[in-house]
Amino acid sequence: MNPARRTRLEREYALLGAILIAPTVLIFCAVIVYPLVSAIYLSLFQVFTPTLEGSWVGLSNYRELLGKEEFWTSLLNNIIWTVGTLSLQIIFGVAMALILHQNMWFRSLARSLILFPYFVSTVVAVLVWKWLFNDLYGIMNHLLIVSGLTDFPIDYLGTMPNAMISVILVGAWKYFPFVVIAVLARLQTIPDALYEAARIDGAGPISRFFDVTVPQLREVLVVIIMLRAIWDFKEFDMIYLLTGGGPITSTQTLPLLVYKEAFKLNQMGMASTYAVAMMAIMLVFMILYIRRTRSEEDT
Amino acid sequence: MTHAYWNRNGLTRRGALAGLAATTALTALPRTARAQDVTLRWWSPQSAPLQVEAYNHQIATFQEANPGIKVVFETTSDEGYAAQLAAAFSSGEVPDVVTHLPSFSIHTYYASGLVEPMNDVIEAVGADDFYDGANDVYKAADGNFVATGIGNVAANMLWLRTDLMEEAGIDKQPTTWDELRAACQAMQKNGIYGAPLPYGRNSMTTRIFVGVMHQAGAQVFTPDLEVAIDSQETRDALEWYKSMRELCPPGATNYSWGEAITAFVSGATATGIYTGRVLGNVVAQNPPIADHITCKVYPTISPDVKPWTFNAFPSVFIPAQSRHIEEAKKFAIHLFEPEGMIKQLHAAPGHLLPVLKSINANPIYQDNPIIKKYPTEVDRMAAAAADGHNLGYETKAHRSNDRAGDVEGTLAISDMVQRVVLNDEDPNVVVGETAKIIEDVMKG
Numbered sequence: 019m020n021p022a023r024r025t026r027l028e029r030e031y032a033l034l035g036a037i038l039i040a041p042t043v044l045i046f047c048a049v050i051v052y053p054l055v056s057a058i059y060l061s062l063f064q065v066f067t068p069t070l071e072g073s074w075v076g077l078s079n080y081r082e083l084l085g086k087e088e089f090w091t092s093l094l095n096n097i098i099w100t101v102g103t104l105s106l107q108i109i110f111g112v113a114m115a116l117i118l119h120q121n122m123w124f125r126s127l128a129r130s131l132i133l134f135p136y137f138v139s140t141v142v143a144v145l146v147w148k149w150l151f152n153d154l155y156g157i158m159n160h161l162l163i164v165s166g167l168t169d170f171p172i173d174y175l176g177t178m179p180n181a182m183i184s185v186i187l188v189g190a191w192k193y194f195p196f197v198v199i200a201v202l203a204r205l206q207t208i209p210d211a212l213y214e215a216a217r218i219d220g221a222g223p224i225s226r227f228f229d230v231t232v233p234q235l236r237e238v239l240v241v242i243i244m245l246r247a248i249w250d251f252k253e254f255d256m257i258y259l260l261t262g263g264g265p266i267t268s269t270q271t272l273p274l275l276v277y278k279e280a281f282k283l284n285q286m287g288m289a290s291t292y293a294v295a296m297m298a299i300m301l302v303f304m305i306l307y308i309r310r311t312r313s314e315e316d317t
Numbered sequence: 318m319t320h321a322y323w324n325r326n327g328l329t330r331r332g333a334l335a336g337l338a339a340t341t342a343l344t345a346l347p348r349t350a351r352a353q354d355v356t357l358r359w360w361s362p363q364s365a366p367l368q369v370e371a372y373n374h375q376i377a378t379f380q381e382a383n384p385g386i387k388v389v390f391e392t393t394s395d396e397g398y399a400a401q402l403a404a405a406f407s408s409g410e411v412p413d414v415v416t417h418l419p420s421f422s423i424h425t426y427y428a429s430g431l432v433e434p435m436n437d438v439i440e441a442v443g444a445d446d447f448y449d450g451a452n453d454v455y456k457a458a459d460g461n462f463v464a465t466g467i468g469n470v471a472a473n474m475l476w477l478r479t480d481l482m483e484e485a486g487i488d489k490q491p492t493t494w495d496e497l498r499a500a501c502q503a504m505q506k507n508g509i510y511g512a513p514l515p516y517g518r519n520s521m522t523t524r525i526f527v528g529v530m531h532q533a534g535a536q537v538f539t540p541d542l543e544v545a546i547d548s549q550e551t552r553d554a555l556e557w558y559k560s561m562r563e564l565c566p567p568g569a570t571n572y573s574w575g576e577a578i579t580a581f582v583s584g585a586t587a588t589g590i591y592t593g594r595v596l597g598n599v600v601a602q603n604p605p606i607a608d609h610i611t612c613k614v615y616p617t618i619s620p621d622v623k624p625w626t627f628n629a630f631p632s633v634f635i636p637a638q639s640r641h642i643e644e645a646k647k648f649a650i651h652l653f654e655p656e657g658m659i660k661q662l663h664a665a666p667g668h669l670l671p672v673l674k675s676i677n678a679n680p681i682y683q684d685n686p687i688i689k690k691y692p693t694e695v696d697r698m699a700a701a702a703a704d705g706h707n708l709g710y711e712t713k714a715h716r717s718n719d720r721a722g723d724v725e726g727t728l729a730i731s732d733m734v735q736r737v738v739l740n741d742e743d744p745n746v747v748v749g750e751t752a753k754i755i756e757d758v759m760k761g
Binding site for chain 1: 396399400402403426429431516517518519566568569570571580583585726727728732735758
């Protein structure tokens with residue numbers, strides 16, 4: 019083929035390729051690159067939120083962040099919340115998926131109902147839980163007092179460690195159905211032959227679970243843990259509505275700190291700095307997730 | 318294939334394009350017509366169902382008198398308005414009229430050029446009709462009024478159950494903290510707690526505790542707005558507030574306005590701390606105690622210290638970015654029309670108190686079952702609110718504080734309360750650190 023003609027054809031293909039990919043690139047720039055660059059850019063300024071007027075401060079927001087106790091406390095709270103709620107989501111989620119995988123009455127109904135916490139709006143869920151936790155009228159305290167387990171109502175959301183435990187439990191209740199769906203889907207694809215072989219080899223239910231089920235679930239659990247870790251790490255509405263970050267800053271996670279800086283203290287620059295720091299931390303999870311999914315694709 | 322499809326349906330590309338163009342033109346026509354209409358967005362955190370009903374009446378009468386102007390009411394909240402307004406201001410999508418926000422929050426916005434002066438609205442309503450000094454709190458350093466009052470509130474009235482007092486052998490309404498604590502101790506029995514003081518991390522704790530500080534003789538700022546919170550009086554206030562914790566329900570550590578009023582109205586506490594909204598709620602929700610409640614100004618550390626009432630000075634203001642300033646001002650003036658204003662005040666009788674003398678003197682306003690049933694309480698609240706102050710207006714000698722809204726936003730004061738009361742931290746250290754946080758906010 020004539021090299022000059024081939025070059026022209028290649029140029030045309032390249033142009034066509036650029037035209038075809040342009041909408042994707044533009045959308046990507048508008049929804050990913052622009053907010054990302056804006057956040058990093060804003061983090062270098064001191065900005066008054068209502069007017070968005072500000073002055074250049076360079077890296078001093080980052081210096082302030084590293085020296086600020088509130089940042090480290092919030093990061094620690096964030097880690098405690100993420101690890102706590104994620105662990106419970108996995109435990110409850112896998113357990114519930116195993117139950118729903120059995121032949122039982124009303125299995126279809128149970129599988130539908132189990133999704134309820136995940137589908138219900140966070141605001142509604144929080145209102146319901148706040149009533150359950152209420153010191154004067156809540157059913158939780160009422161049952162504890164009636165059963166004689168305690169003489170006085172328990173303060174679930176206003177003191178530590180109760181507040182963190184309550185937030186973690188409500189989070190686990192709200193999000194464990196996601197684990198159920200994913201695990202249940204995987205359970206249905208495990209060949210029965212594996213269990214039959216294990217039974218023939220004399221494996222009991224516990225051995226079958228650890229030697230057959232768990233290895234089969236490992237891949238899907240890794241993906242669930244990565245995704246839920248990312249989503250839980252940036253959880254805002256549920257924690258904010260339940261405790262507002264209190265008592266003091268005991269349940270204040272990084273997203274709540276970002277909100278406080280941006281909209282209560284009107285410091286959009288500093289809020290962006292926290293957001294960029296959060297993003298850097300989440301990047302670790304994302305890299306792990308991408309590596310994992312790539313390795314799955316390779317295999 | 319495509320060609321066949323067009324032909325099969327009797328359509329051609331040209332025909333379809335012509336149709337599309339015609340549809341677009343038709344869609345644009347009503348838009349042009351509608352462009353002459355004005356829609357005003359009205360924000361308020363006061364949104365109990367009866368209040369919204371009263372607002373809808375005011376909107377309907379305004380729209381009837383002003384064809385072409387439509388008003389849409391949107392709810393904000395006491396805890397959320399700052400964030401919502403910050404987002405609205407930064408995006409330029411502002412409401413046209415905002416009502417019932419505390420006076421000190423508006424000074425912050427005005428200082429940044431975000432609020433329209435309301436001098437002409439005050440003149441149109443009738444400056445002489447406002448109670449003396451009612452608009453002083455809205456006066457900015459440049460002499461302009463950043464807002465005007467739509468009502469008065471006495472946010473920290475002490476509510477008492479007279480039947481429980483009688484049962485406990487208490488014959489005198491408490492006027493000092495020691496008397497109040499003793500009364501609460503005597504009445505705390507049979508599942509009823511002494512008081513519903515807020516210890517949550519929120520604006521209610523901040524506002525109530527600013528009141529408690531003043532009731533101890535402390536202040537957050539000097540009249541020249543130097544930070545003055547680090548004082549013995551503040552420590553005294555913290556010590557007393559901490560001593561009251563055992564007399565409050567366990568969940569008071571997370572209480573805000575809703576929980577505090579519910580605790581008293583439902584009969585779970587023997588005393589309450591709230592505005593006059595208590596009256597309407599008790600009558601509607603717990604009638605058996607309706608004949609056994611009264612209120613007074615909150616006690617102080619000693620008879621030598623004057624009571625201090627927190628009046629948020631609920632306001633009306635207009636964001637400067639509004640695209641319909643003139644129409645918004647017209648609507649703001651309309652809000653003071655006697656019929657609508659009285660309906661609004663009657664929607665929460667005793668909660669919002671009139672700022673216009675003519676409204677208070679109006680027989681229709683006085684002809685309300687709750688106002689008639691509790692004349693002493695309404696008079697006490699009116700007197701307390703008229704002498705009221707807030708974080709941006711601690712005394713009449715204080716300069717206008719355009720950073721008070723930011724100080725409340727830091728939650729530094731409610732954090733201070735929580736650290737001392739819940740965490741048992743050393744008040745000396747905590748108060749010093751709180752002073753530093755507030756100083757940083759004041760420096761910007």
